[in-house]
Amino acid sequence: MSAPMSDTPDTAIPSGLASSSTAFDRTALADFRELAGRIDGNGPRYTSYPTADRFHGEVGDAAYRRALDACRANVPAPLSLYVHIPFCENICYYCGCNKIITKDHTRSARYVDYLAREMAMAAEQLGERRAVMQSHWGGGTPTFLDPVEMRHVMSALHKHFELLPEGEHAIEIDPRRVGDDRMELLGELGFNRISLGVQDFDPEVQQAIHRVQSYEETNGVVRAARRLGFRSISMDLIYGLPHQTTQRFSATIDRVLEMRPDRLSVYSYAHLPHVFKPQRRIDPAALPPAAEKLDILVSTIERLTAAGYVYIGMDHFALPNDDLAIAQREGRLQRNFQGYATHAGYDQLGFGVSAIGAVAGHYAQNARTTDEYYAALDKGQLPIVRGFETSEDDRLRKFIIGELMCNGTLDIPAVEASYSINFAQKFAAELVDLDKLALDHLLRRTRNRIEITPLGRLLVRRIAMVFDHYLREDALRPKPAAPAANDAKVIPLVRYSRVV
Template sequence: MHPTIEFDPELIARMSQRGPRYTSYPTADRFTPGFGAADLAAAARPGKPLSLYVHIPFCESLCYYCACNKIITHDRTKAVKYLGYLMREIDMQAALFAEDALVEQLHFGGGTPTYLDDAQMGDLLGHLRSRFAFAPDDTGEFSIEIDPRTVDGARIRTLRRQGFNRLSLGVQDFDEDVQRAVNRLQPEALTRDAISAARDAGFRSISIDLIYGLPLQNVATMSATLDKVIAASPDRISVYNYAHMPQLFKSQKLIRDEDLPDGATKLAMLGLCIGRLCAAGYVYIGMDHFAKPDDELARAQRDGTLHRNFQGYSTHAEVDMVACGVSAISAVNGTYAQNEKSLEPYYSRIDRGELPVTRGLVLSADDLLRRDVIQRLMCDFALDLPALSARWDVDAAAKLASELARLAELERDGLLTLTPDRIEVSAKGRLLIRNVCMVFDDYFGKPPAVPLQRMQYSRTV
């Protein structure tokens, strides 16, 4: 097994529990409707570098496993209307920041961002560039998620000309029976053609998403999928654990419970993924993510500059995230602000001349400290307590004394080592990093701020 990660199935089976993924701290169930557009405006810092996220919610077909905020439709007029409102929101967001606030990152997610046609995408990108200053192509990271079933080589070349330089492809599994069971038939040739076209077009980075735990999956099907993924040689690979929660996501009710692999099979598939990808030269970044050693994520982790946000791991830590579109979440200057989750309320707020913020949070000093702790553990698998104390002008060891004491049990289980100055997560503790972070979560297990807003978390492994 790769020296930076050790797969211990007995330990994982014993310790896995439901808990947050910590794309934010505090987690989204702590957001309150008391936070509104005025609070976001007050938090804005003109001139600070930015990361932009744009949410395009539309998809042509339903993938049964999907837990994203999406709208399944073939009515293209819906996208026309949405774009009009989205551009109006962009105008309002841009007004909060100086014209010279440099956009270092841009990410289009969904839904399926390429639901927009070439002209619509060009208009939207042109509008963004007219409102924000963008970093040059050789230093900025401008990414988009694509569906290889609906995007051909010509479209990929157009996306590159339009300014995107990173591409993410949903694959999930190459096995046809598995694809049929989740209503996502995607021949291998389409994925290979998309990757080839992206390389020819000059995309700097190509990422593939996989999921383990889908219906009809087993170790043999996952092994065959890994053969094909490794042969395609993407720069980054994400391997997500499918969380089956049909009570929350109606589309998952279309998946038959009897087709789902049992817990032992899921663990075996995870172990296979780790072993095969690390043997192929990929570095385990953490929380489902693998990257080639020369990828920016791997370099940032080695340098101690890796960051985690609502899109996962990132190389740009000191930027505010401005998120546009239905359900999108901004993270600006110690605040979180989430837009309306449904189209009509989103449109109504914009028609009233308001930013479409429906809820959010102003982080306290304690929140900021604990967020820093969780960030460093998630990204570095270590925490330097004197450095933490210096950053926040506090005696971190004293303030977190009860949490550090609780780590003794995890230390006995071999997840970490603890000294007066440092927490160091072990190779076999890295897969259970969420368990370690939960010790420092002052909200976990407490009632949410707003009734009926409690999140149902996936298992930590």
């Protein structure tokens, strides 16, 4: 076995992520089966650093306004926007998102009025109508809103911001609630990317998770999106759900490949019924055992990459000509609260309940309930209830984690020049831990470079955790007695961009 740190010249180390080939390394997948159970435990998805569980209540309206003032000085840099629509007509038992289950559309009418008020307050603090390169409507189910309400929200956005036509403007939709007329409206409103929840097409799985959705409904939306010229179609799948097997999930992959979406997210289901009450309706005995769940994941990676998809990392796949794959090849892929993104380097404003913004080195999260959200806005306050002000060390580590997770390589001299540090001295402990991971062939390291291997891409979260200062602090603290199950603090690994 070779030494963890090599003296091989940096130019001799091939980039693990730059190859245009979509076929994934079969040896890496075989090794992943052996390593996953040994070293891949629960951990952050790093849609932010520090992670959302580190946010605290000392960040509120005043601190966020100061951050917006700092953002105001950064003109003409464009912004990113996230709009949270929490309403759903029916509950999906697996879901960990911040949602409101209702069929009463008067509730959404009031909500969009308050959304417009929040946008106006934030825009006033920014001082001028700022350009937006990336916008995303999530939920809940954004298409719960009726056409009048959708026009209301979009009108407010256009009043206060300039949504650039060359930007990426996405909305999450429920194919069971969207027909051709609504798809035409989405195109008219300026959306150019849609994200469809699918999860699984197997009827027994769908019954068990209370989400019955036919292939025909889903394909109808895909065909409408292509006919109307949407730039990108994304689908969400979940593995680890009740009654799933490798063979059954492979049948779902067959149907997905027939539709050939531009992007795919394949999320791991985290069964946390003590955190998410709807999950109590899922029979834990019906969940696939750990070995079967791992087989589902490995088989899915093999199937998708063999079909021409690029494995972006973690749970994301994209066709080679999709903007996400292009950004990765060009070394400009980034992460934000929606996961991997092509335009994540901008300040992000979050609107609506539980939405998170990232502005001028500050994270700020809105109130989680509509009552708290409305009350703050009625007082003339931005509805921030918690957040985090990052330090220089936080921003350095955020950059390192982002480079490793997105582009698979770290140029150490460039980091030293940008942050005025001696990398080996500052990260002495981290380099020791990296060398342990190198023994498992997750990465290669020289004095000037860290390079993630194909196997390391499958366990990249574990590599990123090495640079998480807060996890290191936690490890040094005395361990308290284990809490009762209902009192345990758990940060779930499901749609972490919207779950806190």
